[in-house]
Amino acid sequence: MEPDLFIAAAEERQRKDPALAPLAVRMRPRDLDEVVGQQHLLGEGSPLRRLVRAGDGVTAPSSVILWGPPGTGKTTLAYVVSHATKRRFVELSAITAGVKEVRTVIEAARRESGAHGRETVLFLDEIHRFSKAQQDSLLPAVENRWVTLIAATTENPYFSVISPLLSRSLLLTLESLTEDDIRNLVRRALADERGLGGAVALDPEAEDHLVRIAGGDARRVLTALEAGAGSAMDRGEKSVSLATLEMAVDRAAVRYDRDGDQHYDVASALIKSIRGSDVDATLHYLARMIDAGEDPRFIARRLMISASEDIGLADPTALPTAVAAAQAVALIGFPEAQLTLAHAAIALALAPKSNSATLAIGAALADVRAGLAGPVPPHLRDGHYKGAAKLGHAKGYVYPHDVPGGVAEQQYAPDAVHGKRYYHPTRYGNEARYADILDRVRGKLGHGDTPPKA
Numbered sequence: 001m002e003p004d005l006f007i008a009a010a011e012e013r014q015r016k017d018p019a020l021a022p023l024a025v026r027m028r029p030r031d032l033d034e035v036v037g038q039q040h041l042l043g044e045g046s047p048l049r050r051l052v053r054a055g056d057g058v059t060a061p062s063s064v065i066l067w068g069p070p071g072t073g074k075t076t077l078a079y080v081v082s083h084a085t086k087r088r089f090v091e092l093s094a095i096t097a098g099v100k101e102v103r104t105v106i107e108a109a110r111r112e113s114g115a116h117g118r119e120t121v122l123f124l125d126e127i128h129r130f131s132k133a134q135q136d137s138l139l140p141a142v143e144n145r146w147v148t149l150i151a152a153t154t155e156n157p158y159f160s161v162i163s164p165l166l167s168r169s170l171l172l173t174l175e176s177l178t179e180d181d182i183r184n185l186v187r188r189a190l191a192d193e194r195g196l197g198g199a200v201a202l203d204p205e206a207e208d209h210l211v212r213i214a215g216g217d218a219r220r221v222l223t224a225l226e227a228g229a230g231s232a233m234d235r236g237e238k239s240v241s242l243a244t245l246e247m248a249v250d251r252a253a254v255r256y257d258r259d260g261d262q263h264y265d266v267a268s269a270l271i272k273s274i275r276g277s278d279v280d281a282t283l284h285y286l287a288r289m290i291d292a293g294e295d296p297r298f299i300a301r302r303l304m305i306s307a308s309e310d311i312g313l314a315d316p317t318a319l320p321t322a323v324a325a326a327q328a329v330a331l332i333g334f335p336e337a338q339l340t341l342a343h344a345a346i347a348l349a350l351a352p353k354s355n356s357a358t359l360a361i362g363a364a365l366a367d368v369r370a371g372l373a374g375p376v377p378p379h380l381r382d383g384h385y386k387g388a389a390k391l392g393h394a395k396g397y398v399y400p401h402d403v404p405g406g407v408a409e410q411q412y413a414p415d416a417v418h419g420k421r422y423y424h425p426t427r428y429g430n431e432a433r434y435a436d437i438l439d440r441v442r443g444k445l446g447h448g449d450t451p452p453k454a
Helices: 004-017 046-055 073-085 099-116 132-136 138-142 163-167 181-191 203-213 218-234 242-249 262-276 279-291 296-314 320-333 336-352 356-369 431-444
Strands: 063-067 088-093 120-125 148-152 168-171
Touching: 046 063, 046 073, 046 168, 046 262, 063 073, 073 120, 073 148, 099 120, 099 138, 120 132, 120 138, 120 242, 138 163, 138 218, 168 431, 181 203, 181 218, 203 218, 203 242, 203 320, 262 279, 279 296, 279 336, 296 320, 296 356, 296 431, 320 336
Parallel strands: 063 148, 063 168, 088 120, 120 148
Antiparallel strands: none
């Protein structure tokens, strides 16, 4: 039996008894106007709308790759296309299909096109799971338009999809659903006859909890709503309470208001636990932020700040680790990003600590704001422009690379702060090496024993 016949059989069973289908399936949009979120992809004349209208004199892309986190509507968009067009629709999953199945679909598509002039849309889910050879098998069909390929992936296609296929495809990036998107979806599912049809209501606290645990994932929130509604109806309740929802989904509501005190308290506790080198407390607060639906980019920003504020040169790899984590979070999103955030948080918590960079820039800023600035010494001023020599700019400057050891004994700071010491390195971790270098450099600069000025 061909893959699309399996789909047709399943849909026929659900048509006869819709209650057999999960809520997430029953609430699947019937057209693009019912799609929640992704408005940046759904405007008039967008590739998706052209894909739906293909065959009615509208030119559509021959291949589309949908990239986004789980539950953002990749499969939904493919089904909307399948129901809104008169074209044959075939679905394959890269988890279970191989080259043989792909070739079978392509040959059937060629026969349909030649015998009946009927076009085929091939939806390939999880395309990143296909090997290079498996992805290569799609190229002739895409190039010759034997099929219109709609491929879905949760991984960055620039790394997971072969270049020839990527260059022949239109890449559309789906975003995690916003809180408003999730809230609207929940309310629609409660009222719509295809959903719960008003059978139960939802307490405000329970709705807020659903929005938090959704993590921008439509499928996850509808599954949780269905579990909560079923539990409430079994108990004869007319409304889903927070307690009923928690029991149904086996997930306690974290008392965490992302716009209130808890947002700042938990974030502060995370950073202070890192500063205190308590890795277990660090992971606890990180888990609370993740479970409450905190924006992973916010967490990543806090880790980058911590790397400089509390670790600094005691471990120079701390900041690159935090920056790499932030970049990875932007690329992969939740839920996988929780691993990246944990990786970085553990590394920062266990790193040697130094706030010397924080204190140094703070002291320097305090002096500048107090008026301790003064003119730049003449030998350090720009001497490249015409007339600079007449002003004495750059005169007497010693090029450090021409001096043995690479440190020239000359004044760099303005007179007002000459000899002032801002940086006081610790002897922790790698910063001990910087402390030794600093003692030597300050000695060569001629103010190694000069006490800091008041």
